[in-house]
Amino acid sequence: MKDVIIGIDAGTSVIKSVAFDTNGVQLAMASMPNVYDTLEGGGVEQDMNLTWRKTAETLRALGGKVSGLAERTAGIAVTGQGDGTWLVGRDGEPVGGGLLWLDARAGEIVRAARQDPADRRRYELTGTGLNACQQGGQLQWLRRAEPERIEAAAAAFHCKDWLYHKLTGRIATDPSEGTLTFGDYRTLTYSDEVVSLLGLDDERRLMPEIVNGLERHDALGADAAGQTGLLAGTPVVLGYIDIVCTALGAGLYDRTADVGCSIVGSTGMHMRLARSVEAVTLDERASGYTIAMPVPGTYAQLQSNMAATLNIDWVLRLARDVLSIAGSEPGHGELMRALDRWVTTAEPGTALYQPYISEAGERGPFVDAAARAGFVGLSTRHGFADLARAVVEGLAFAGRDCYAAMGELPEEIRLTGGAARSPSLRRVFGAATHARMRTGSRQEAGAAGAAMIAAVRLGVYPSMEACCDAWVTPLLGEAEPCDETLARTYDRLFPAFVEAHQVLRPVWRSMAGRGTANGQGA
Numbered sequence: 001m002k003d004v005i006i007g008i009d010a011g012t013s014v015i016k017s018v019a020f021d022t023n024g025v026q027l028a029m030a031s032m033p034n035v036y037d038t039l040e041g042g043g044v045e046q047d048m049n050l051t052w053r054k055t056a057e058t059l060r061a062l063g064g065k066v067s068g069l070a071e072r073t074a075g076i077a078v079t080g081q082g083d084g085t086w087l088v089g090r091d092g093e094p095v096g097g098g099l100l101w102l103d104a105r106a107g108e109i110v111r112a113a114r115q116d117p118a119d120r121r122r123y124e125l126t127g128t129g130l131n132a133c134q135q136g137g138q139l140q141w142l143r144r145a146e147p148e149r150i151e152a153a154a155a156a157f158h159c160k161d162w163l164y165h166k167l168t169g170r171i172a173t174d175p176s177e178g179t180l181t182f183g184d185y186r187t188l189t190y191s192d193e194v195v196s197l198l199g200l201d202d203e204r205r206l207m208p209e210i211v212n213g214l215e216r217h218d219a220l221g222a223d224a225a226g227q228t229g230l231l232a233g234t235p236v237v238l239g240y241i242d243i244v245c246t247a248l249g250a251g252l253y254d255r256t257a258d259v260g261c262s263i264v265g266s267t268g269m270h271m272r273l274a275r276s277v278e279a280v281t282l283d284e285r286a287s288g289y290t291i292a293m294p295v296p297g298t299y300a301q302l303q304s305n306m307a308a309t310l311n312i313d314w315v316l317r318l319a320r321d322v323l324s325i326a327g328s329e330p331g332h333g334e335l336m337r338a339l340d341r342w343v344t345t346a347e348p349g350t351a352l353y354q355p356y357i358s359e360a361g362e363r364g365p366f367v368d369a370a371a372r373a374g375f376v377g378l379s380t381r382h383g384f385a386d387l388a389r390a391v392v393e394g395l396a397f398a399g400r401d402c403y404a405a406m407g408e409l410p411e412e413i414r415l416t417g418g419a420a421r422s423p424s425l426r427r428v429f430g431a432a433t434h435a436r437m438r439t440g441s442r443q444e445a446g447a448a449g450a451a452m453i454a455a456v457r458l459g460v461y462p463s464m465e466a467c468c469d470a471w472v473t474p475l476l477g478e479a480e481p482c483d484e485t486l487a488r489t490y491d492r493l494f495p496a497f498v499e500a501h502q503v504l505r506p507v508w509r510s511m512a513g514r515g516t517a518n519g520q521g522a
Contacts, residue, residue: 126180343392
């Protein structure tokens with residue numbers, strides 16, 4: 001009986017393979033940590049072959065957890081970390097490491113391009129603001145700095161495209177990543193005009209065929225079958241970009257309500273659903289993403305903070321460092337519980353925090369590779385609990401800033417990601433955005449979203465709507481209402497939050513020029 005669908009979600013730090021039954025019930029999960037290399041000048045690359053081997057290991061490990069997995073698997077679907085540039089040669093082997101979305105080496109190229117009036121036309125076609133995470137800037141940087149890699153390459157993949165290639169031998173990308181940098185969001189095809197505006201006419205040969213996983217799949221190859229323990233010929237579906245799959249699994253697509261979805265993980269992803277081309281709202285600052293959803297005619301409009309829980313990790317690391325001097329070694333779970341206590345006991349809104357702690361700067365709703373974190377308004381009366389609360393409030397204000405760039409604030413936000421388990425964060429986030437907060441019990445939303453695409457493609461469900469009714473809706477929890485009193489406090493503070501990052505931008509640029517923003521310059 002073919003009653004299992006496997007979803008692969010290859011993240012930056014962790015690769016997961018998850019088995020679901022055809023009703024959407026998670027049966028088992030196997031994961032492997034992954035690593036990346038930080039290079040001089042802001043480079044961040046990942047070993048492509050190692051990423052494949054670890055993915056294969058998770059699939060083999062999954063077979064040890066689900067009885068008869070190989071014979072029971074109806075299909076495999078793959079998603080993974082978005083953006084980045086993973087080059088392969090004519091022999092199908094990697095050409096160097098895969099440039100990740102964290103790679104900031106194209107920052108100056110992108111900054112110059114965004115100042116060109118022609119970039120507005122590119123934005124109107126793609127619906128996506130140019131930033132250093134994407135292939136548009138990264139290919140330009142590679143051509144200038146390492147032209148031999150471009151010459152040796154036959155295709156430019158993203159992470160999931162590379163894994164799909166290893167699973168099936170197919171050179172392809174999906175409609176979401178295929179068009180967000182190089183395409184027209186209206187037609188979901190490559191745009192030669194966009195490619196020319198980016199100055200990449202010679203690199204057009206590297207762009208893979210766009211394959212929609214709702215319409216076509218390929219078979220698991222014999223070599224991949226041997227490495228994964230699955231059966232050759234098993235259908236393999238190319239999923240959409242991980243953020244879309246996560247949003248799908250977390251409940252962004254809802255036929256009955258206008259909801260948003262925020263992924264509060266290492267990065268912050270804030271999305272609203274556009275139900276038609278006409279419903280897409282383009283930002284005057286040419287920021288954000290417009291990404292095809294695996295539902296015909298619909299889009300996820302996305303603004304993305306470069307750093308979300310990275311800020312929380314930082315403030316908890318400070319606490320751990322101080323406590324370790326006194327001989328205490330609290331674990332992450334204990335520190336997260338302490339964070340909730342600090343946020344609950346501290347007075348709201350006594351300081352502002354700019355949550356731009358990533359060395360790659362910020363990309364939503366403004367793009368600035370030099371952006372950095374900082375507190376505004378500190379005095380001697382502030383203690384550590386006030387700093388911790390300001391960090392959480394800064395994440396919430398950044399989320400509101402992103403939603404405001406996409407139109408009206410949603411009445412309800414489906415919250416997912418590791419920090420969504422924090423009651424204090426949910427309360428603060430809800431008050432800052434005036435939205436009801438709703439979380440679900442789905443543990444692996446990204447893998448589930450990919451598997452849902454396979455479930456529709458393979459005919460297990462007649463439509464994505466029917467699949468959502470079975471896989472998503474039953475797992476949504478009760479909505480938590482907005483704290484209106486706290487919301488009024490945040491309404492008064494939010495304009496100051498926006499003004500702070502506007503006036504700080506020349507300071508960030510000056511610090512980057514002196515080599516102090518990230519230790520290397522920007």
